[in-house]
Amino acid sequence: MPDALYTFENENYKNAYRHTTSHILAQAVKRLFPDTKLAIGPAITDGFYYDFDAPEPFGPEVLEQLEAEMKKIIKEKLPLERFELSRDQAVALMEERGEPYKLELIHDLPEDAVISFYRQGDFVDLCAGPHLDSTGRVKANAFKLTSCTGAYWRGDSSKKMLQRVYGTCFMSKDELDAYLERVEEAKRRDHNKIGRELGYFTTVDVIGQGLPILMPNGARVIQLLSRFVEDEEQRRGYQLTKTPFMAKRELYKISGHWDHYREGMFILGDPDDETTECFALRPMTCPFQYQVFLNSMRSYRDLPMRLGETSTLFRNEDSGEMHGLIRVRQFTISEGHLILRPDQLEEEFKGCLELAKFMLETLGLEGDCSYRFSQWDPNNTAKYEGTAEQWNAAQTLMGKILDHLGIDYKIGIDEAAFYGPKLDIQIKNVHGKEDTLITIQIDMLLAEKFGMEYVDADGSKKRPYIIHRTSIGCYERTLALLLEKYAGALPLWLMPEQVRVLPITDRTADYADQITKTLRASGFRAETDRRSEKIGYKIREAQLQKIPYMLVLGDKEAETNTVTVRTRAGGDQGAMALADFLAAITEERDSRAIK
């Protein structure tokens, strides 16, 4: 039998190994805290977890005690034995052992399901398996319990919150250490850390949760990104709009937001008093941009109408949801709506996708993204507008387009917008948590609600289709992911400060200023560091700030009218004529090169 069978290269073996470790954890918990009830404990991407209903939450000290107990269980080399029971026997066993969560799981199994258990010593768990044959197979020095947090039973926030213990395990201590080091390295790139340290954003208690202040560096990057998007959209036939940040409640009643999204909106006024005016800050741009289309009678010749807006939105997220720049209550998005004839849908959808891909490629993020076809949940229709027929039609159409375009996607049930299915472009942050960066949505419902129509070639009035889309997503989130991707060393064209000019002595400070002036005249963001500090000190500071280019200027350079170039990644590059340096960085900037 090939050795690879019993390594982590074998996905099945890895999962069985980690799943068995989770059982060892559960056994340790039962030994130390016998009143604890068991929920579930699967293997996951980076390890495993087990959910418990424990009388007391597990703190860090308890995790250490549990690790010690787990080592004992490993040493005992307990064999894992599988056995099957009839439904009645299974229920009786779990009742006897006092495991209400397991009883609920058994109850939900299909009538004809095989009900299997695994036993290791005094510990028995309802489990489909598979497992290793002995607890002794798990390496006692290559596992770690990483955290304990809350998690809802069955992922349902209306159900009880349990204690979830996360852990990881490998087949050697070296692999465990390497994994833990990777996690630490990822944390060092966390935008929430470096974004604050490097002056991209901050938060302030008195302003409130989810309302970050963009500092000069962050504001600059977002300005550069939004200019880039607006120019690119203009090139691709978009018209620019600028619509209000708020509207009367009546607008949201038409769009359906009042019924489906009220909890997510900031409302100004008493929403229940119909005798007074009530406003709400906009959580989306759609109903506002539709007014542009509605402004006059539209011909089939006017379509497609592509509307773009750098649009600030407000969403009243629950208090625990905010995270750095990734999840906030006010954000600005590259929003747009395309109003179309049905025959234009596929072509325009493709155009939106090409634009999104162009943006992602330019930023260097494309390789980190995955696609999700977000559909409604036919069992949860209250969340959605429209009929099953309308949803099926929209989703079938979208599925066809995605297949034509050869998009490799996974399906997300109950992930749709309330008005239609979405293609979400997903990306993971440094913690491995996935968020939507870009979304393209087909909407066959709102045009009807707003009475949008165009006059077709035969003179009859027709209902247009609408695509909702972003091209680069929302700027705050995109900035966060860029900071993480590049650990703060953004591509030259996006760097808030592109060149730092460093005179070695006061004698060359004026020459340095002259160079800075020339660079600025060519549109570069450059600063002179005129302080009376040693060159090593100035370089260190510029390096820590990830400045792409440093120009080190001493008497030699001033005399020969040259600049000595240092790059943040490559160190000293030697002396050259300013014109040559300028030509090189102009090319790098204008091509939006990723270095």
Added chain:
RNA sequence: GCUGGUAUAGCUCAGCCGGUAGAGCAGCGCAUUCGUAAUGCGCAGGUCGUCAGUUCGAGUCUGACUACCAGCUCCA
């Protein structure tokens, strides 16, 4: 919203059993004029997140609130 954790100078962190606040870095001043990741000396900087409570006395103990972090749930 839920679970757990955290909150001391701009930043990173000390501060014991409750007795009135400490360091390094950053900042400012002076000296230094230096060739590729930290020059030296000095100065200044804090209603210990906020509000209550216990106590002769609270950074330290208790409660509520606010914000931040991780996870859950929810979402761009």
